[in-house]
Amino acid sequence: MMTTFADAFYFDSLVWDWIIAIYLFLAGMSAGAVMISIYLKRKVIQGHPSTNGIIKATAILAPFGIIAGLVILIFHLTKPWSFWKIMVFYNTSSVMSMGVMLFQIYMVVLFAWIAIIFKDDLLKLLNGRLPIVDKAMGIISKYENSIELFLGFLAVMLAAYTGFLLSVLKTYPLLNNPVLPILFLFSSLSSGAAACLLLGIIGFKESAHSASVKWIHKFERPVVVFELFVLFAFFSGLYFGGGQREAAVMAAIGGGFWASWFWYGVIGLGMLVPLGLNAVSSDGVKYNKAFIMLVTTLSLIGVLMLRTFILYAGQMTLI
Numbered sequence: 001m002m003t004t005f006a007d008a009f010y011f012d013s014l015v016w017d018w019i020i021a022i023y024l025f026l027a028g029m030s031a032g033a034v035m036i037s038i039y040l041k042r043k044v045i046q047g048h049p050s051t052n053g054i055i056k057a058t059a060i061l062a063p064f065g066i067i068a069g070l071v072i073l074i075f076h077l078t079k080p081w082s083f084w085k086i087m088v089f090y091n092t093s094s095v096m097s098m099g100v101m102l103f104q105i106y107m108v109v110l111f112a113w114i115a116i117i118f119k120d121d122l123l124k125l126l127n128g129r130l131p132i133v134d135k136a137m138g139i140i141s142k143y144e145n146s147i148e149l150f151l152g153f154l155a156v157m158l159a160a161y162t163g164f165l166l167s168v169l170k171t172y173p174l175l176n177n178p179v180l181p182i183l184f185l186f187s188s189l190s191s192g193a194a195a196c197l198l199l200g201i202i203g204f205k206e207s208a209h210s211a212s213v214k215w216i217h218k219f220e221r222p223v224v225v226f227e228l229f230v231l232f233a234f235f236s237g238l239y240f241g242g243g244q245r246e247a248a249v250m251a252a253i254g255g256g257f258w259a260s261w262f263w264y265g266v267i268g269l270g271m272l273v274p275l276g277l278n279a280v281s282s283d284g285v286k287y288n289k290a291f292i293m294l295v296t297t298l299s300l301i302g303v304l305m306l307r308t309f310i311l312y313a314g315q316m317t318l319i
Contacts, residue, residue, distance in 0.1 A: 008257040008258060008312065011315075013316065013317075013318050015315060016311055016315070018311075018312075019072055019076045020073075021304070021311045021312075022304070023069045023073050024184070025303060025304045026065040026068050026072070027066060027161075028158075028159055028184060028187060028191055028192075028303070029061065029065045029188065029191040029192055029300075030061065030062045030064075030065030030066045030155075030192075031155040031156070031158040031162075032190065032195075033058045033061045033065070033192035033193075033195055033196050034151060034152070035159070035188075036058075036189065036196060036216065036219070037058040037196065038148055038151065038152045038155070040052070040054060041148075042148070044211050044212050045212055050121060052210075053201065053206025053207075053210075054196050054200040054212045054213070054216070056200065056203075056204045057200040057203065057206075058196055059118065061195050062110055063107070063111065063114070066103060066106065066110070067107070070100075070103060099161055099165060102154070102161060103158070109150055110151060113151050115137065116141055116144050116147065119137050119141060122137070159184060159185045159188035159189070160181040160182070160184065162181075163181035163182070164181045166180060166310065167180040170319070172315055172317065172318065173241075173244045173245040173248040173317055173319055174252060174314040174316075175310070175315070177238060182230055183227070183230045183231065183310075184307075187227060187303050190220065190223050190299055191304075193216050193219060193223065194220070194295075194299035194300045194303075195300060196216065197213065197292055198296040198297065198300070200212075201213065201289055201293075202289065202293060208288070208292060209287055213287070213292075217278070217287075220274075220278075220299070221278060224271050224274065224275055224299075227271065235249050235252075235253065244318075244319050252309075258312060258313040258316070262313070266305045266306045266309055269298055269301065269302060270298060270302010270306065271302055273298055274295045274299050277294070277295055
């Protein structure tokens, strides 16, 4: 068993390891939380959004996800103290460089959006001690709608980018797949929804019966179902492509360590169990904090396992 585990995580064609999987997970979770919260703010939440637990959760999760992901990426590089160069000198032919630029723009717009939502709390905290902040808040508040729409667009781009970053690796047939960005987009929504529910209810005491929580509950199920469909399309396209693409699919899900990881972890534990629990549970159980904590934790574990699976299984087969 130990040999199988070692072979699964350390092999000759491995370039990106589990640290990158966590980076991809955190970035996707941030983007998913933002997309969901923007919709809730515009269509679902009644009253000021700054009082909503889901929005409060996003105000922490979204910046944390992107900043922690970047920190992980910086210190995972062989020359972390030279990372500032890629943040200043952009290379339009480098997917990594374009991704860093996307992260920077996303962070600036994200913090502006959060500042607008919590403007009253921020200004009350400062109490006029920084007039420049008061002036800046007055200016950006006038463009709240434009900033929000632009942030939503950037979040979609970021979620898809986490898949696109891997899909450009042409020598790996499992990763070089146009469906991968779509798969990562929906897994980002799934992790964002789960993280917002978990922190919003447990950390910020949002009522489990509030309109925003009920909407996320209804939203989660079709997202997971569509995610399963995209996974089917992802592997079907590769399998019927023949050659090394077919070999890559069989190596990934046909048997062995990563096949067990995929079927029992990603599909079973991360998708089918939460779907089944939601399907058979009564409303009284569904909106119980312990139940929500269980289901959201399983969903988050499932998304992290999916990203890890795609990363490792995708690097096992070369063209």
